[in-house]
Amino acid sequence: MTSPEHEFVSKFLTLATLSQPVLPSDYKKPLLQVNTLGVALPALKYKYSPKKGLKSASSQKSLKLTLKNIRPPKFTLDHEFDPNDTVYQVKEYLISEGKAQEANQLKLLLKGKVLHDSELLSGLNTDTAIITVMISRVNKPDISTQEPSIPTQYPMTLPWKAIESALSSELKDSQQVASALARLQKGWKMAK
Template sequence: MTTTESEFVSKFLTLATLSDPILWRDYQKPLKEVKSLGVALPPLKYKYDPKRVKKSDGSASSIKLTLKSVRAPKFSVEQKFSTNDTVYQVKQLLVAEGQVEHVEQLKLLLKGKVLHDKMLLADFNLSDATLNVMVSKAPVKEINTEGASEIETNSTNIDLSNLEVPWNEIELLLKTKFNNDKHASLTLQRLQKGWELTK
């Protein structure tokens, strides 16, 4: 017994709309009525140790980082960071110093491995380290030509209705360029028509 998709959908919708919904949209079961918490999931395996206590800002140890870019733009920056800082904060320093324009352009490498933005500097277990910096090209911004033309016309505020156009001089120029009076007059007519449409 097979049914087409349209038949199935129509029957399903009629069954679904036969009775009003019993529970409202944002219904939550009261906590007193909850008897089980559901299936116990195995603990997640990740590097972060929840027992590790963050040191206070005054006693936080520091790590000296040397940030080197071998390819253009070449630079070398030495800076001390707190071990509680993240790789993203190191990238932000390079942007603040004007080495690059955007954080998205940067990839930091330690011993050939790419460091993720959320990684803590304490995970290096080093007092000083040299990080290689890979700089990609800046993202290209799309230029909205329609918005730019509107801005230009609004900023000039020139009254085009009273402006006198030197049509005779334009006609002479067209005749010398084309060496054909017929083409010159057709082009001039098109220019005049376009000029009238822009008023």
């Protein structure tokens, strides 16, 4: 039994490949000849002014933020930012002030709402704001979980004659014995 999605895709591909495309794949229409852009949308029920949002952001000269950490070590920093700065740039400022080591340690909140790194400060819709700073600990690698490196002490010389006699008792061909012994000696020299 096939799913409705599978059936739809199957029929769509069958219908789409019945006839050759009318236009070549590299077809381009000049922009002046474009009359419509797909489905017509209904008119907006309110007046929208695209300049309204831009005017308020450009009219602000600076945005004063109070950055406050409520957990120990507590601190309060006042700094002016450009409205076009992002939350990530505020985090970089905190790092430059020595309050954190990495940006992913920091979480900034405004009235309990987490501010995302790509958010513009002009989106805060205020001239001054108190931002709560949450700093998490840096994840340091746990030394106790790593295997301790035990220095292996090799004897200065190996009993090559005893190894050769053990090989000759297992391997009957003298050429195989010589080849195996040469490989063992070469590996031993490389391991030092």
